[in-house]
Amino acid sequence: MQLRELRLQGPGKQPAQLRFQPGSNVVSGDSDTGKSYILQCIDFVLGAEEMTTVIEEAAGYDRVLLELENEQNEFLTLERSLACGDVLFYRQPINAIPGTGETVSLRRRGKSTVPDVSSIVLPFAGMPAEGKLRGSGDGKLTRLTARVLLPV
Numbered sequence: 001m002q003l004r005e006l007r008l009q010g011p012g013k014q015p016a017q018l019r020f021q022p023g024s025n026v027v028s029g030d031s032d033t034g035k036s037y038i039l040q041c042i043d044f045v046l047g048a049e050e051m052t053t054v055i056e057e058a059a060g061y062d063r064v065l066l067e068l069e070n071e072q073n074e075f076l077t078l079e080r081s082l083a084c085g086d087v088l089f090y091r092q093p094i095n096a097i098p099g100t101g102e103t104v105s106l107r108r109r110g111k112s113t114v115p116d117v118s119s120i121v122l123p124f125a126g127m128p129a130e131g132k133l134r135g136s137g138d139g140k141l142t143r144l145t146a147r148v149l150l151p152v
Contacts, residue, residue, distance in 0.1 A: 001070045001125035005094055006041055008082075010061035042066060045080045045087065046146045047106040047117045058082070067094045068124065076124045077101075078117065087117050107145065121146040 003025075007017040018027070018038060027035050037055050044051050045066045061082060068076045077097060079088040088101035105116045119129045122144065131144030 001068055001121075003042070003066065004069045004075070005065075005067040006038060007065045007067075007094055008041070008058060008061040009063050009065065013060045016057075016061065043147060044082075045078045045117075046121065047087070048147065049106070050084060051082060065094050068121070070124055071126065074124070076121070078121075089117075089120055118143070118145040118147075 002022065003020045005017055005019050007015050009015050027038060029035055034055060034057065037053060037058070040048075040051060040053055041064045045064050063079055063081050065077055065079045068078075070076070075091065075093045075096075077090045077092065077094050079090070079097075079101060080086075086103050086105050089104055090097050090101040092098075104120055105114055107116050107118070122131065123129045127144070132141040133144050133148065134140070135142055
């Protein structure tokens, strides 16, 4: 699975977008030009509770979209309001999105089995929806989530 596009959209604003090419991509630039904000946007749409940083350049944008492509050349686009809330998902590229997507919660709580971002993203990437990880300190099993993969 690869990232294909990250886009911020807002009423009356030109979309701010970053396209990723197949293979490795390097995002570089001077300090305070938005590189860390890119990672925070990806983390946010994958289920972070809130945007930890707000940058001046994002004023007027109200939602973030993330387009993914898997090995079968299928697309998955996730959309989330910058004001928080649940995530919408579409099984198509950003430019082909029709109307409203399907809503999925950010994450499961307790023993819930409701669909969440990870239960959509992980199978799309060819991974089990209910994968487990062994905790680093206590050895207990925890659920594998899409956000765990972000630092990779």
